Structure formats: structure tokens, C-alpha cells
Amino acid sequence: MWYLAPMKRAAFAVSLVVGALAAGAVAFAAPPKPAAAAAVGDAPTVSSLSTLMEKDLHWGMTHTDVVTLYNQLNGLFDREYAGPLARLHTGSQEQQQLEADRDNRKANFERSLTEFNVGTPTGYDVTALHGEYTYGNSEAVQRLFKDGKTRYFFYIKDRLWKLYDEIPLREGSPLGSSFQEAVTKLNALLGVAGRVRAADPSQNLDRTEVDWQDGRTHLRAVDRSGEHIVGIVLVDKNTEMNLTALRTYKPVDPFALDPSIANITKKGISDPNAGKAPPDTPPPGKGKKH
Numbered sequence: 001m002w003y004l005a006p007m008k009r010a011a012f013a014v015s016l017v018v019g020a021l022a023a024g025a026v027a028f029a030a031p032p033k034p035a036a037a038a039a040v041g042d043a044p045t046v047s048s049l050s051t052l053m054e055k056d057l058h059w060g061m062t063h064t065d066v067v068t069l070y071n072q073l074n075g076l077f078d079r080e081y082a083g084p085l086a087r088l089h090t091g092s093q094e095q096q097q098l099e100a101d102r103d104n105r106k107a108n109f110e111r112s113l114t115e116f117n118v119g120t121p122t123g124y125d126v127t128a129l130h131g132e133y134t135y136g137n138s139e140a141v142q143r144l145f146k147d148g149k150t151r152y153f154f155y156i157k158d159r160l161w162k163l164y165d166e167i168p169l170r171e172g173s174p175l176g177s178s179f180q181e182a183v184t185k186l187n188a189l190l191g192v193a194g195r196v197r198a199a200d201p202s203q204n205l206d207r208t209e210v211d212w213q214d215g216r217t218h219l220r221a222v223d224r225s226g227e228h229i230v231g232i233v234l235v236d237k238n239t240e241m242n243l244t245a246l247r248t249y250k251p252v253d254p255f256a257l258d259p260s261i262a263n264i265t266k267k268g269i270s271d272p273n274a275g276k277a278p279p280d281t282p283p284p285g286k287g288k289k290h
Helices: 002-010 015-023 025-029 063-071 076-086 093-111 179-190 237-241 259-265
Strands: 139-146 149-156 159-168 195-197 209-213 217-224 229-236
Touching: 063 076, 063 093, 063 139, 063 149, 063 159, 076 093, 076 139, 093 139, 159 237, 179 209, 179 217, 217 237, 229 237
Parallel strands: none
Antiparallel strands: 139 149, 149 159, 159 229, 195 209, 209 217, 217 229
């Protein structure tokens, strides 16, 4: 059916990274530079990551700003559908179906905002995104499928600070069929080998990541090979560096000891009767004779 046409085209148009890969194809001819210039423990610095983000998007937008950007007349949705609609006869059933598909996607995107309020668990808690947000700190997310990927817009205090794209890993995909292939392509595109960070729950890393940065943005490639996905995450560094101050609410652990009990037991618990005979126990040799 005609209304499926954008989905077919979308597989060849992953705009976040694919456009940059196409623009930077020459970079694949030269091996990436080592990350020796970066400080120990830091992601390597590249000249700019701006080509990996649509020019109309910028950090600090409200969720209403983002919805307007996509849904307004001649916005990002209208631009996606303009070509296919122009090839259809005006007033035809196919044109009406395609317009309805566009309008439904606009409405779904506008309704997709999920707020992470205390006491209101969300479906995101059982996904690979559960470490990307906290509850009770005015955080929210919007979800959108476009250009062959699922994109999540993360907000804190209603300001856009993170984009998370789930890009399929398969034969013919712009980032290849494996996480290793995706990282190799990103290394070549950016001209420097990324920092590899192995999964480490103590560092809040559920999965292996490779990352890069420029002056304003932190780029993370997240290994989700088990789902045949690579997560491509762009983060506003200014917000990232201030998360401790922004995330003032700390959830209470229902299994944690009461502070007064914890204070009493912090040096260990001892039994005051240890080593003493029970009160009804006769002294040795004083028991009844049989």
C-alpha cells in the first residue's frame, strides 16, 4: 500500500549518522588517529559532532518546541512526505491514506511524552533505557519512529539534553551488522578511535560503550547486539556535568535499614548472653543421677 512507502525509504535514510557517513565517506580511506591526545580516562575529543544532529534541533528546546519542529507546516514530517505525496494524484485514495498516515504519526508523537514522576513507574523501566533517566527530578522522554530508527528525546526541567537513537544492526544497514562494525565506521568517520568502556554495574554501565566528545556534546555508542541494535546517544555535556545538582531527589530504598538501627549495628552485633549457660541449666556435676 502507498502509505507504507515512507517506511521502505526510511531503511535507506537513517538521518542521525547516515547523513554524516555519506558526507564523510572520504574519511574511510584513512585509518583513524589514535586517541593519545585525550587525557587518561576521558573520551577522545573530535573537532565537531554537529553533523550528527539535525540542524533544527538544539540542546535546551522544550518538548513543545520539539513537537512543533516535527509537526508544523513544512516541518520535519511534512518534508518526509512531500516527495511521495507530490507523485500521487490530488484527491486520490492513495494520497488520502498517505496524508492520514502522516497526521497519525504527528498525533502519536505529540502524545508520546512520558514523565518520570515519583510513584508512577513506566514501561521504560524494563527496557535498555532504564539507566538514562531518574524519577522525581522533572525528567521526561518522547518517542518517535522516523528514518528507519526509533529516537528518544530526553528532557530535564523540560529542556532537551539527550537524544538516544536505536539503529538496527543488519546486513546492508548504514552502521553494519555488528557493534564492532558500527564502531569501526564511527572511528573512521570521526577520525579518531573512541574510548572503549566495558560493562561495569559499579560505574552505572550495563553494556559496553565506546564514546567521543567535542566541546559541547558527548557521543556514546552502546552495544545492544543481543537486540540487533546499536544505541547512538548524543548528550549535552553542560547538563551531563551538572546532573548531581539537577537530580536532587534520591529514591528511598525500601529494603534499607532504619538509620537508628544502622548506627547501632555498624560495629557488628554481639549476643550479651554468649558463653553463659541458660538459667535452668544445673552446674556441671550437679545434675540428677540416674
